[in-house]
Amino acid sequence: MASSFGWLAIDPEQRRRMMEAVDQFRDETTLDDLGFGAIRDAFSNLMFPGVSSIQTRLRYVLFIPWLLQEAAHRDTVARMQSQFREDEFRLINALQSGKETLGVIGRDAGRSLQRLPSEIYWGAIGRWGIAETGFSTRRYFERELLSREEMKATPRADDPDVPIRLTPTGLDPRLPPPPKHLLRETTFALRPEDARYLRETITRTAAGSLLAHLVTHRPQSWTDESTRPAGVGDPAIRQGLPPELDALVDRATRFALTAQGANLLYNLLLAEAAHQTDQQGTSLTEVYTQRLDGWFAEAQDTEPLHAQDRELLWQTVIHSGRRLSASTKDFVGTWADAVAAAGTAADLTGSSELRGMVAAREREKKGPRARLNPGNQLALDAWGGASGTARFGYLWANASRHLQDLYEAEEAA
Structure with missing residues (x-):
């Protein structure tokens, strides 16, 4: 009988760390x-x-935060998370529409893909300061909702140039904006x-x-x-x-x-x-x-x-x-x-x-x-x-x- 091991999937961060060990x-x-x-x-x-x-192409470290920003338009954390997962699958098709073949995570597995790009690249995203270290997708969505509430509750200043101080989302504010039609057709070209x-x-x-x-x-x-x-x-x-x-x-x-x-x-x-x-x-x-x-x-x-x-x-x-x-x-x-x-x-x-x-x-x-x-x-x-x-x-x-x-x-x- 072949040997095996398992673990309790407590949260996405623990799963990511365990899967990095499996990759070895x-x-x-x-x-x-x-x-x-x-x-x-x-x-x-x-x-x-x-x-x-198991990383393939560099642009995934930008794809992931762009997909987070896109999913954050939904009205609840649960719907944001669901949309984010769906968009990771849509990204596979968008890359294939852009004629990419090598390095496309899920190219063959499609919607049966078990290891999504966000798990593979989350360590790099945190290590390189694109997101807060130790951050999670759920925490990002929670902060996005909190920011909306703060926007509603904050009185408008007389001077429109005075910025409104909101809770940081956890993503680097200097992140470049996503390209148009990201989930329709895209490539790995930076x-x-x-x-x-x-x-x-x-x-x-x-x-x-x-x-x-x-x-x-x-x-x-x-x-x-x-x-x-x-x-x-x-x-x-x-x-x-x-x-x-x-x-x-x-x-x-x-x-x-x-x-x-x-x-x-x-x-x-x-x-x-x-x-x-x-x-x-x-x-x-x-x-x-x-x-x-x-x-x-x-x-x-x-x-x-x-x-x-x-x-x-x-x-x-x-x-x-x-x-x-x-x-x-x-x-x-x-x-x-x-x-x-x-x-x-x-x-x-x-x-x-x-x-x-x-x-x-x-x-x-x-x-x-x-x-x-x-x-x-x-x-x-x-x-x-x-x-x-x-x-x-x-x-x-x-x-x-x-x-x-x-x-x-x-x-x-």
Whole structure:
């Protein structure tokens, strides 16, 4: 029987947070059999605050508040919420009418869509100051109704230029107005005023991050979609970074390389135990042995994660509000030191100490579900031939798509 889990849907905010956790299991780079997740996520959020792994296009962070404003014309909170939900479905059709295909949330699911854009993007909307942090759609509608009542009860001033002080709605008052016929036909293309607003609010609320830097410093070689840098460590990105930010990116890329080696060794152990082959009939043991050889050659050309580097890693995690256990520090430190001392990949793959450490680490993180547990053939049989073997991308795929949308708006201006 397949394992499952559930939760009580107390409110939309709790559901959103739970679904963000579920999303972690849908991306190969977020699989975490060996417990690197806290470090990976700390780097991701420092470099790209507000970005998540299932976001598609940047303009959704404007679509959502525009739909809220449209739904607020109804006369009760319940009707506003109902209209807002309906408009999220209508947005799917409007984007398709605008000839958009890639990145349309609900393009295939239609009205059976379970995860609406407002859930996916609400974190970014709050993080970037487009709405109050910790805000909710219901609270916005309640404030809209309160503002109406305040308008009715406030005496008119003799001077028409004197503004009436009303309860803030919770949305940024500088938000650009929605385009005409938004729910009839629209696209992901940002208007000049959209791009200006997003550049300002992201650089202000995410100052010091790689995202904020790239919003205003487009790499010269990044001319279009085809020349988008491959990752955060790409020389096109690192060229011209402020020293502190460059040091952060450097540690992140070196940690990603180091962690990938441990994950490849873990998969080699699984391949040896499972006796599987790939689609071409090649033994997966041979496949992972060769991958580790290639990985080790790259690791030899890269500065190791020294003890001082690791102390900065721990600080990064702690400052992000995440927990970091002593066993995680020990595992990362022992593996990093072994990589630095090794002369060949075989020094790592042939080490009974390192093999035992990786197997013990999996048992620590997964308990009875560990694939390398003796006698746990069911879990081993469920291994699909690769688990967490991709190098950590730190949300680059999603963040770079957002940046591409901004850059294209600049070109069109």
